[in-house]
Amino acid sequence: MPELAELWDAVQRLRVGTGGVVWIEGEPGIGKSSLVAAAAHVGRELGCQVSEGVADQLAHPPLLGVLLDCLEIRPRSTDPHRARIAEFLTDRRSVLDLADAGHAAAAVDMVVALVDELCTAGPMMLLVDDVQWADDASIDVCRRLASVAAYLPLLLVLSYRPGTHRSTARRLRDIAVRRDVVRVPLGPLAPESVRDLLAALVGVPPGGGLVRLAAQAVGNPLFLRELVESLVREDLLDIGAQAEVRDSVVGVVPRSLAAALEGRLSSVPAGTVELMRTAALLGGEFAVTELAALLGRPAIDFSADLQEAVTAGILVEAGPRMRFRHPLLRQALYDGVPAALRAALHLDVARALESTSVEPQRVAQHLLASGVVGDRWARRWLAEAGPVLAGWAPHLAAELLRREVDHDPGDEDVRVGLCMNLARVLIDGGEHEEAAQRVRQTLGLVVDPDDRGQLHWMLARALFSGGHNTAAVAHLHRALARADLPDAWRARLLASLAMFQRAGSGDLAAADATARDALRMAAVAGDAFATAYALTGLWASHSVRRQHRLALRSAEGAIEALGFVADHVDLRAFALHGRIFSLQNLSRWTDAEAALREARDFLRAANRMDDTTAGVTAAVLLFWLGRWDDALAELDAVAQDTSTSTYRGLRDGGPGRLWHGVSALIAGHRGERVRAAAHLRAGFDRPVVTVADRENLDFLLVARSLAAEQDGDLRMALDHLGALLDRRPGEMTLTHQWLPRFVRLALAVDDRSAAEAGVHACLAEAAAEQVPARAAASADRCRGLRSGDPATIRSAVAHYRASGVPVELAGTLEDLAVVLAERGDTAQARVALHEASDLYGGFGATWDIRRAEARLRSRGVRRGVRGTRANRSGHGWAALTPTERKVAMLVAAGRSTSDIAQNLFLTRRTTQTHISRILAKLGMRSRVEIAGAALREGLGGVVDR
Structure with missing residues (x-):
């Protein structure tokens, strides 16, 4: 059988350390499950770790349900890693939505990390049958694992039935269409x-x-x-x-097959069939305790019928649970129950499951299946469990909440709770227009002042995130005018207003005054969240004014106010990233790197190990430090994230623009024009509405200017950069870091007025700095270019050399070489050119080397035979970056991806990206091969972080 032969080959490759993905596809009953079972048998026979599971056919499957069973993740597991994941998933704490929105993503990260850890113990097979029924989080895990399976000793086997929900099919197709996936289509028998x-x-x-x-x-x-x-x-x-x-x-x-399956039950005792019909309501797999709760009888009373069902081949054991032998067998039993009775029974199932303290998704699934609306118990349960349900199954929560809210009003207190939960789910899901509408409807029903304060907060957030900043500000003013607003909510609304005033319209004076009012009110209320939120607003204002010391103090004050607990994760992350930004502006690059490590330690502790925005922050820092391969590894890791890059409620969309901008600029400097163009198209394909949108465009604008320069159109290149000079009120964009480029282009096209404008803009930035730092050095470079004074440019060189920022140092040395050549000092010009070219070569800036040589050649200076070229090796150990060599050494030591990430202060995804590149550069296919090659190369010892 050719299908079995393909599986055998995949398992054989796995035995020597090379993983992969096998995609089995076909209609129900075509033999997919048999092939999966055969693969599992082969894997066990050959000594692999084998974990297998079957996804359940439910309208809203439980979060990570199939993988929890597959990987035996249980609260009482003897494995601490599994127990920790189970504890995290069963935590029912109801927390503020700003802090809770990332829990599902964190759970995905934890499961991926577990699989990674298991792979360090030996080759592993992970088999998921009927993956089309899996929940979104389980599919995310499969997608993540599919992208790295080839680099782990992991064989991911997925069976799929076509014809499922369009969005699920689209996400699964991302796996199926990968070029490295072994596809095994099963068609009808000949x-x-x-x-x-x-x-x-x-x-x-x-x-x-x-x-x-x-x-x-x-x-x-x-x-x-x-x-x-x-x-x-x-x-x-x-x-x-x-x-x-x-x-x-x-x-x-x-x-029909359903009728044939019904016929299979004709020899089974009637009591057993009725028990199976009841069990079918619980899904394709169920716990005996759940069935006992539904029946209201002890398990001993129906144990004989359960055994009869196992003997008849209706049920099979699935660890501590029972599973129907085939989903269609369960469907035949389920369809045999009259529809009206099924609805009533599903409501009974929901009540029974709630009494057994299962996860709220299971209860919610049966509430939805019942079709019952307005039931008092159901509404009470949904009002209480809504916040937790929203965190794990937002689509299910929204569907149930909409149905109840749109029904008979019933008890007003319960209705208010349902409406608030629905609005929260809609905001987190990006349904901002409907969220705003629902909140407005609810505000007329609310009596409790705290609930009213929270609704005002939610409405402002929905309006701002939906692009209606003016309306958000106006609403906050109206809310703050109310005399019955509690102090804590008044402080939070003021802090939110300050953020919107700056990020939306750029009204810096109003934002400052509002933030300080928020601080005073937060002190009265003793509200740490409001204090930290107000301080982040002041951080933004200080940064706009280039008061970087004050900005740093504000960011650190926000971090201190929040303490060391994991609450308010997004706000604390925002403050931590602000601290990194301020340290860069003060030219404290080493401290900025340390701050990045601290931010990652916090996110790891908060189960946000692969936070998207942290990856973009790291990439920007690494760009300026000349570690472009590391920056791209961070950005490639961000690309694996299916969520939107955003700080919820704080700043939307900015990280996404930076992601494309940094990627495009590095590609352009390296002469990879097709890649740069693709990022430019994606980056500019977003509307620019607010000041916050504009201040994240600079990398994209510079990359577009570079593309025009490479086309030989220097005037167009200058015009693209000209947008940076038009810094709007309240805009944070660090124009000084790009102005030397602007002045150089202006002089190249003999536009002295533009050059003067660039110099004056840079001098203004430098004058605003509390202490001379990056803007002051840029101003020296600009003045030196304009006047042709090498001494002024040497001052900038000295600053960049002392602070350790090679990208700006290389560009300034190139400018120095040009000025020296124009003065006739060809010897010193050649020295500066050599150093600049060596630095450019270090981070692969091949275009910059060509440009620098052309500028100097036209002035009679050539690099000569002493000049080194940027002929970076593309293959072998010599091609590895310093970070990749460290990762390779840790891989050789048998460390898991998570361990390596923690050791090197990286995210797991970034670490895996490094491993993928190591394998490509070494021409290898598995970690085992890396380990063997490292030993042959004599690599070892302690890795210096």
Whole structure:
């Protein structure tokens, strides 16, 4: 069988350390599950770790449900890692939505990390049958693992049935269309194979009538098996030299698989069938305790019927749970219950499950299936469990909450709670227009002042995130005018207003005054969140004014106000990233790196190990430090994240623009013009509405200018940069870091007025700095270019050399070489050119080397034979960056991806990106090969972080 041969080959590759993905696809009953089972058997026979599971056919499957079963993640697991994940998933704390929105993503990260850890112990097979029924988080895990399986000793085997929900199918197709995936399509059996299967089932060759009847199964093995079993069971086959159906069979044998499956139950005691019908309400898999709770009987009372179901092949054991042998068998039983009775029973199931303290998703699934609206118990449960349910299953929560809110009002207190939960879910899901509408409706019903304060907060956030900043500000003013607003909410609304005033319209004076009012009110209320939020607003204002010492003090004050607990994760992350930004502006690059490590330690402790925005922050820092390969590794890791890059409620969309901008600029400097163009298209394909949108465009603008320069259109390159000079009120954009480039281009096209404008803009930035730092050095460079004074440029060189920022140092040395050459000092010009070129070569800036040589050649200076070229090796150990060498050493030491990430202060995804690149550069396919090659190279010892 060719399909088995492909699986055998994949498992054999796994044994030597090379993983991969096998995608099995076909209709129900075609043999997917049998092939998955065969793969698992082969894996066990060859000594691999094997974890397998079957996704359940539910409208809203539980969060990570199939993978929890597959990987045996239980609260009482003896493995601390599994127990920690189970504890995290069963935590029912109801926390502020700003801090809770990332829990599902954190759970995904934890499961991926567990698989990574298991792979360090030996080759592993992870098999998921019927993956089309898996929840979104489980699919995210599969997508993440599919992208790295080839670099781990991991074989991911997924079976898929076409025809599922469009969005699920689209996300799964991301896996199926990968070039490195082994696809195993299963189609109908050929006529000769159908005859062979019939013969194997009845023991003799099939007759013509049986073959014609079997044609109704359209080559489906399960259909054929059920058909033959029903014929044998009801004595409708004459078996002699061949097997033939009796004449009376036509019209008697069931024509649908569901009917055939019902026929399978004819020999099972009636009590067992009824028990199975009840169990079918619980899903494809269930715990005996859940069935006992639903029946209101101890398990001992129905244990005989359960055993009978196992003997009859209706149920099979699934660890501590029971599972229907085939989903369609369960469907046949389920469909046998009248629809009206099913609805009532699903409500009973929901009540029973709630009493057993299962996760709220399970209860919610049965509430949805019941179709019952307005039930007092259901509304009370949904009001209480809504915040937790929203964190784990937002789509399910929204559907249930909408249904209840739009029904009969009922108890007003309960209705208010439902409305607030619905608005929170809609905001987190990006449904800002509906969220605003729901909050407005609820505000007229609310009596409690705290609830009213929270609703005002939610409405402002929905309006701002939906692009209606003016409306958000106006609403906050109206809310703050109310006399019954509690102090804590007044402080939070003031802090939010300050943020919107600056980020939306750039009204810096108003934002400052509002933030200080928020600080005073927060002190009165003793509210740490409001204090920290107000301080981040002041951090932004100070940064705009280039008061970087004050900005740093504000960011650190916000961090201190929040303390060391994991609450308010997004706000604390925002403050930590602000601290990194301020340290860069003060030219404290070493401290900025330390601050990045601190931020990552916090995010790891908060189960946000692969925070998207942290990756963008790291990439910007690494760009200026000349560690472009590391920056790209961070950005590639960000690209794996399916969530939007945003600080919820604080600043939307900015990280996404920076992601494309930094990627495009590095690609442009390296001469990778196609890649740069793709990022430019994606980066500019977003509307620019607010000041916050503009202040994240600078890398994109510079990358577009560089592309024009490479086309030879220096005037267009200058015009693209000209947008940076038009810094709007309240805009934070650090124009000084790009102005030397602007002045250089202006002089190249002989536009002295533009050059003067660039110099004056840079001098203004420098004058605003509390202490001379980056802007002061940029101003020296600009003045030196304009006047042709090498001494002024040397001052900038000295600053960049002392602070350790090679990208700006290289550009300034190039400018110095040009000025020296124009003065006739060719010897010193050549020295500066050599150093600049060596630095450019270090981070792969091949375009900059060509440009620098062309500028100097036109002035009579050539690098000569002493000059080194940026011929960076593309393959072998010499091609590895310093970070990649450290990662390779830790891989060779048998460390897991999570361990390596923690050791080197990286995210897991960034670490995996480094491993992928190491394998590509070394021409290898597995970690095992890296370890062997590292030993041969003599690499070892302690890795210096």
